[in-house]
Amino acid sequence: MRHHFLFRLVVATLVFSTLEAPILALTVEQSLWKRAESFLLAQSSAENFLNRGDSLYEQGRYQEALVYYDRAIQLKPDYAHAWNKRGNTLNELKRYQEALASFDRALQLVPNYFEAWYNRGNALDELKRFQEAIASYDK
Known part of the structure; x- marks a missing residue:
């Protein structure tokens, strides 16, 4: 095309x-x-970077996916969905503290973002912070 x-x-x-x-x-x-x-310009939109990151994530290419999620966030810093996807990718890379920070950012942007609360609980569980994990799951 x-x-x-x-x-x-x-x-x-x-x-x-x-x-x-x-x-x-x-x-x-x-x-x-x-x-x-x-x-x-449309080819470099935040949504396109997010979609490419999703494709790489589904292939298990987490480090590469992270690059695309970061680029989406650079273009659109208030993109809560990209922050959440970034957190999931960091969880897969076992970088739980960084993942937690990404989920927290998503929740600052959209406080009732159920998926981000759930994913935050998963990161806290991996960090053995069980009480905080339960509190996140309860949100």
């Missing part, structure tokens, strides 16, 4: 640049460049 779009961009630029209406060519070219720019 990307190659098809770029091909159309090149053809349109060549066709319109040979016409006697250079202003029309410039207008079309600018419009196509704006569409190309929007396409590229």
Whole structure:
């Protein structure tokens, strides 16, 4: 799809640049460049990074997934879902204290985020902080 779009961009630029209406060519070219720019920006959206992280997570490629979740968070720091996914990935990597911090951040953003409370309980359980784990499960 990307190659098809770029091909159309090149053809349109060549066709319109040979016409006697250079202003029309410039207008079309600018419009196509704006569409190309929007396409590229959409490709780097936080949701796209989250989805790629999810794919890697499902394959058990946790370290790689973590990179994508971190990128999603860089683009959208208030993305509670990405913080929660980051925490799950850190749990899989047995980095429980860091996972706990990620779940806490997700819960700061969305205090009634059930899944984050549950996952927080799992991290606390791994840290042998059982009373706190039970309190998280009860939320």
